[in-house]
Amino acid sequence: MSAGPVIFVEDDDELRRATLQALELAEFDVRAFARADEAVTAVTRDFAGIVVTDIRMPYMDGLELLTAVRAIDPDIPVILITGHGDIAMAVGAMRDGAADFLTKPFAADHLAAAVRRSLAHRALVMDNRHLRALADAPDPGEPLIGESPPMLRLRQVIRQLADADIDVLVEGETGTGKELVATMLHRQGPRRARPLIAVNCGALPDGLAEIELFGHAADSVPHTRLSRTGQIAASSGGTLLLDEIDSMPLAMQARLLRVLEEREVQPIGADRPQPVDLRVVATSKVDLAEDVKAGRFRADLLYRLSTARVRVPALRERGDDVLALFAAFAGEAARQFGKADWRIDAATSGRLRRHDWPGNVRELRNAAIEAVLGVAEPSGAPRATSKSLSARVADYEAGEIRAALTASRGRVAPVLATLGLPRKTLYDKMTRLGISPRDFR
Incomplete structure (x- = not known):
């Protein structure tokens, strides 16, 4: 079925039935009316479809219907059907906002093509309205946007695990928002007043990873006499976020495992370990169980990390x-x-x-x-990294025409004045560049 419904108005019973059948065979969702005054009651500003109407009808004609529909929403396309004697009238109606017109007798495929074009335009209008409404009314209290079933479940799991104050493994593809989920687990949990220390395991500098994580005592490493607190100790009382833990070298995994098991950390050169009170949230972009099979990740560390597991859904889901x-x-x-x-x-x-x-x-x-x-x-x-001169000129012209059409809300006359172009030249350029004024109304 089509994206939106089609209201078809024709007072001739035989022609109405024949056209209705042709539109339904083309897989359109059609509501047929014999009178325009009855059809207009089915049109609202939220109407997602279009109107196709004959011009000459009793009670209320097609031009009056056009005016009524445009008063409800000027962005609802109206296609007029007219006899040869009314072509001038239909052209005038196009200037007044009609989307298209067909003359009787018309081929069914010509009507179907006009309907598809108008439905596509209406769908674009409705998309823009929906997107603007969403953009203008964000919920600042909910950083995870979306009402799909996977996201509703994810938010519920986060609320449950945040209060549990246990270690969590957050899994998901690259770019799904795993770091945001980890941050929410911290901010909604009992440790929210304490620091969240994030460590990107994939970016730990070679040769300095151990110092970065575990710190060191005074006079224990070359070129410095001062002690240094590692990221693990710094997160004590709060949350330690180990981002991309699948990138951590095996040797470092062994030392981290001891920290998680004993809840204590021993800086380089220190005489004894120091206790740490921390919650660990780790993220991984791969299936760590597969990495365990391949020998790239320690099975005992995976078991320790995955007290609870959270999967962040991919956008395609x-x-x-x-x-x-x-x-x-x-x-x-x-x-x-x-x-x-x-x-x-x-x-x-x-x-x-x-x-x-x-x-x-x-x-x-x-x-x-x-x-x-x-x-x-x-x-x-x-x-493309480079374009020909003619292509760059075309891009520039398209940008100028689109900007002028945006400013005029799709009205061509102001564009002619702004750009200083003859009408035929402007229309030739818009045709060549694939630009339609209707898309800017």
Whole structure:
């Protein structure tokens, strides 16, 4: 079925039945009416579809219906059906906001094509409204955005484990937000008033990892006489976040295991260990059980870390959360870069739904920033490092035309004045560049 419903209005019973059948065979969701005054009662501002109507009808004609629909929502496309004698009238209606018109008799495939174009435009309008509503009304108290079942379960698990004050292993693909989950476990738990010390195990400097984690006593390492507190001891009383623990070398894993078992740490050169009161939250982007089989990770350390395990879902598993996240990121970028008039275009809307987001939330954030700045590639393909002069000129022209159409809300006359172009030249350029004024209304 199509993305939105189609309201079809025709007072001729035979033509109404035939057109209804043709639209249903094309897999549109159609509601047919014999009278325009009855059809208009089915239209609201939240109506996600379009209207197709004959012009000449008793009681209320198609032009009056067009006016009524535009009063409810000027962004609802209305397609007019007219006889040859009313073509001038239909062209005038196009200037007044009609989306398209067809003359009788018309081919079913021509009607279906016009309906698909108008439904795509309406879907884009509704997407923009939905995204703007989400961007303008974020919940500052909930850093994990999304209402999909996996995210509802994740938030519930976080609440339960935060109060339990036990070690937790957080697993998930790169870019899913594992560090945010770890931070929430700390902030919602009894240690929230104490420090959260984060250690990126994949970025520990060679030769200094032991010092970084365990610290050292005075006069125990070359070139310094002072003692140093390691990250483990610094997190005592709070939470130690071991990010990307799958990257930790085996030798360091053995020393960490002792810390977790004994809850004490011995700095380099110290005479005796010192007790530590800590909660450990570790993150991993791979299945550590597979690393254990491959000999890259200690089985006993995995058992010690995984008192409880939390899996952060990939973005492709979260359904319409993609739209909510995109709205939040785009709204943030729009405020940062002064782009209050940003709009989602058809290419970006399609990509949001089709793309499987292998980079997860991190990739989506980057895509939102690029969309707001107007530098995104619609296909999601990598941007070219160099372009020909003609391509760069075309990009510049497209940017200027889009900016003018945005400022005029899709009205062509102000664009002609702003850019100083003849009407035919402007339309030729828009056709060549794939730009439609309708997308900016």
